Amino acid sequence: MKKNLKYNAIWLAIAILGYVLIYALEMVGVIDQFAETTLVLIGINIILATSLNLVIGFSGQFSLGHAGFMALGAYSSALVTSAIPSVGGFLLGLLVGMIVAGIVALVVGIPTLRLNGDYLAIATMGVAEIIRIILNNLKITNGPAGLYNIPMLANWSTVYVLVVITTLIIVNFVHSRNGRAVMSVREDEIAAESIGINTTKYKIIAFVLGAAIASIGGALHANYIQTINPTDFGIMESINILIIVVLGGIGSITGTFVAAFLLGILDMILQNFGTLRMVLYSLALILIMVFKPSGLLGTWEFSVRRLFTHKKAKGDAE
Amino acid sequence: MPLLDVKDLTKNFGGLAAVSDVTMHLDNNELVALIGPNGAGKTTLFNLLTGVIIPSEGTVSLQTDKGLQVLNKQKPYKIAAEGMARTFQNIRLFKDLTVEENVLIAMTDKNKEGFLESIFRLPSFYKKEAALHQQVVELLSIFKMENQLTTLARNLPYGAQRRLEIVRALATKPKILFLDEPAAGMNPEETADLTRLIQQIQSEFHITVLLIEHDMSLVMNLAERIYVLEYGKLIAEGTPKEIQGNQRVINAYLGGGD
Numbered sequence: 005m006k007k008n009l010k011y012n013a014i015w016l017a018i019a020i021l022g023y024v025l026i027y028a029l030e031m032v033g034v035i036d037q038f039a040e041t042t043l044v045l046i047g048i049n050i051i052l053a054t055s056l057n058l059v060i061g062f063s064g065q066f067s068l069g070h071a072g073f074m075a076l077g078a079y080s081s082a083l084v085t086s087a088i089p090s091v092g093g094f095l096l097g098l099l100v101g102m103i104v105a106g107i108v109a110l111v112v113g114i115p116t117l118r119l120n121g122d123y124l125a126i127a128t129m130g131v132a133e134i135i136r137i138i139l140n141n142l143k144i145t146n147g148p149a150g151l152y153n154i155p156m157l158a159n160w161s162t163v164y165v166l167v168v169i170t171t172l173i174i175v176n177f178v179h180s181r182n183g184r185a186v187m188s189v190r191e192d193e194i195a196a197e198s199i200g201i202n203t204t205k206y207k208i209i210a211f212v213l214g215a216a217i218a219s220i221g222g223a224l225h226a227n228y229i230q231t232i233n234p235t236d237f238g239i240m241e242s243i244n245i246l247i248i249v250v251l252g253g254i255g256s257i258t259g260t261f262v263a264a265f266l267l268g269i270l271d272m273i274l275q276n277f278g279t280l281r282m283v284l285y286s287l288a289l290i291l292i293m294v295f296k297p298s299g300l301l302g303t304w305e306f307s308v309r310r311l312f313t314h315k316k317a318k319g320d321a322e
Numbered sequence: 323m324p325l326l327d328v329k330d331l332t333k334n335f336g337g338l339a340a341v342s343d344v345t346m347h348l349d350n351n352e353l354v355a356l357i358g359p360n361g362a363g364k365t366t367l368f369n370l371l372t373g374v375i376i377p378s379e380g381t382v383s384l385q386t387d388k389g390l391q392v393l394n395k396q397k398p399y400k401i402a403a404e405g406m407a408r409t410f411q412n413i414r415l416f417k418d419l420t421v422e423e424n425v426l427i428a429m430t431d432k433n434k435e436g437f438l439e440s441i442f443r444l445p446s447f448y449k450k451e452a453a454l455h456q457q458v459v460e461l462l463s464i465f466k467m468e469n470q471l472t473t474l475a476r477n478l479p480y481g482a483q484r485r486l487e488i489v490r491a492l493a494t495k496p497k498i499l500f501l502d503e504p505a506a507g508m509n510p511e512e513t514a515d516l517t518r519l520i521q522q523i524q525s526e527f528h529i530t531v532l533l534i535e536h537d538m539s540l541v542m543n544l545a546e547r548i549y550v551l552e553y554g555k556l557i558a559e560g561t562p563k564e565i566q567g568n569q570r571v572i573n574a575y576l577g578g579g580d
């Protein structure tokens with residue numbers, strides 16, 4: 005029990021240290037406006053990609069429609085905060101987005117998660133496309149022109165705090181009763197059923213949780229960029245999120261962080277290369293697929309606990 | 323009143339009657355063997371009993387706390403929850419998870435840990451996890467695997483993988499344990515260990531075991547009763563002595579039947 009407290013305290017310290025570090029770098033001017041935007045986009049991508057990794061890496065269900073849930077979060081928050089432009093409005097917007105995305109994921113998940121692999125990917129892609137088309141045609145969402153002048157209620161610290169919270173939720177979920185059941189579905193559905201695991205239920209739980217968290221990424225996007233329109237949430241965005249997951253390692257949250265940072269920085273450097281950027285992007289992905297198909301980190305995770313027990317074990321041996 | 327009552331169970335794969343008209347029963351705390359030549363339909367019968375495949379005809383009913391329940395057409399996870407646990411002929415472990423996780427997952431239903439409790443890591447979460455950990459260690463120590471808690475299942479030696487699959491099935495606290503060729507691929511020493519272990523499980527956990535096995539010495543040592551399957555049909559039932567002397571069984575095994 006005491007040990008758990010210690011590990012949690014260390015994680016908290018790391019989170020606070022990261023915050024202070026960015027804050028200090030901003031103060032002394034190392035992080036300018038441009039770098040800050042890059043950091044914010046990396047943070048939003050981390051939220052989107054870790055939530056997709058929950059679905060793909062941990063429940064083993066291939067979803068290609070994550071941008072759809074992001075869109076629901078973005079539009080919910082944009083509409084709510086335009087009406088109530090305050091921190092309270094933003095929190096309400098987040099909540100509305102999570103509920104809407106969660107309900108849509110539930111309704112979509114119940115029939116589609118019975119499908120296997122390829123069909124599921126196509127079905128989720130279709131759902132994201134339907135969401136986009138609906139947003140493109142509704143009056144309240146202002147059709148293809150989208151929403152603008154959305155109050156800027158998210159800054160880098162909002163993003164930072166939400167990255168920490170959503171990562172904590174995902175990691176704690178994975179290392180719990182429900183999360184282990186979800187992983188058993190990925191490992192072997194027949195074996196899971198044979199020990200009483202309702203595989204459909206756990207697939208749906210992971211899918212709904214992933215969708216709700218993706219909506220948070222969408223809300224941050226809307227309230228930071230301040231303009232959104234349906235084309236922001238097309239299949240390309242779903243693929244961009246997927247690329248981060250695959251590059252980092254399917255099933256590794258740490259890998260998702262690393263990949264989101266690498267791609268974010270690559271993106272910043274390649275800013276002036278225009279279309280060449282996409283070529284280099286694709287090239288990087290192909291190289292990874294060829295030389296390390298399991299992604300940069302495979303399923304490896306950074307762990308404070310292991311770091312400590314490892315040291316102790318070494319110490320004992322000496 | 324038998325614990326498990328199977329009536330006229332039939333499964334056709336296209337034109338092939340893999341299991342046909344099987345009527346059998348299992349009583350409380352019995353150790354029964356199911357034998358038969360390759361392709362006789364033994365695994366298919368297990369799959370029918372545990373809901374992995376749906377029978378073409380017939381019924382499977384189990385005596386539960388809520389009275390006699392018809393199990394066929396129920397989802398496998400529901401059948402498992404009623405107290406029917408199994409192992410697989412081709413080991414099906416959660417290979418990229420640890421030994422401990424493999425067993426913990428089998429306790430999912432008994433674990434009352436809530437969603438928010440685990441997300442927020444409340445003290446009650448740690449308490450429940452610690453209690454579960456204790457149970458896993460106790461169960462694994464019966465099988466002398468308590469030192470391999472953090473080993474990935476895929477890295478276990480073959481014999482240990484078979485044992486882990488049995489532990490995982492036992493962790494669901496079953497009424498009946500179905501073992502599909504647990505000694506397959508084991509050396510004589512491991513097989514002898516396994517024989518003792520199955521006896522131990524049965525007496526310690528007070529459960530019924532139905533065992534598919536090709537190793538006749540193991541079957542004759544362990545089983546109180548034997549069912550013999552050939553071409554999907556039950557051709558004999560009786561004590562090991564009776565089965566050893568049964569002409570149809572001898573023919574089936576020597577291939578002199580037709």
Ligand SMILES: Nc1ncnc2c1ncn2[C@@H]1O[C@H](COP(=O)(O)OP(=O)(O)OP(=O)(O)O)[C@@H](O)[C@H]1O
Nearest residue numbers: 335338340358359360361362363364365366367411
């Ligand atoms: N899903 C399936 N589809 C079609 N035929 C099948 C299927 N499963 C099994 N069979 C056939 O049913 C028959 C019985 O197979 P089963 O695996 O039950 O035999 P078994 O008694 O377990 O044999 P073994 O001792 O080799 O394990 C075989 O002829 C097999 O080819």
Ligand SMILES: [Mg+2]
Nearest residue numbers: 364365366411
């Ligand atoms: Mg078989």
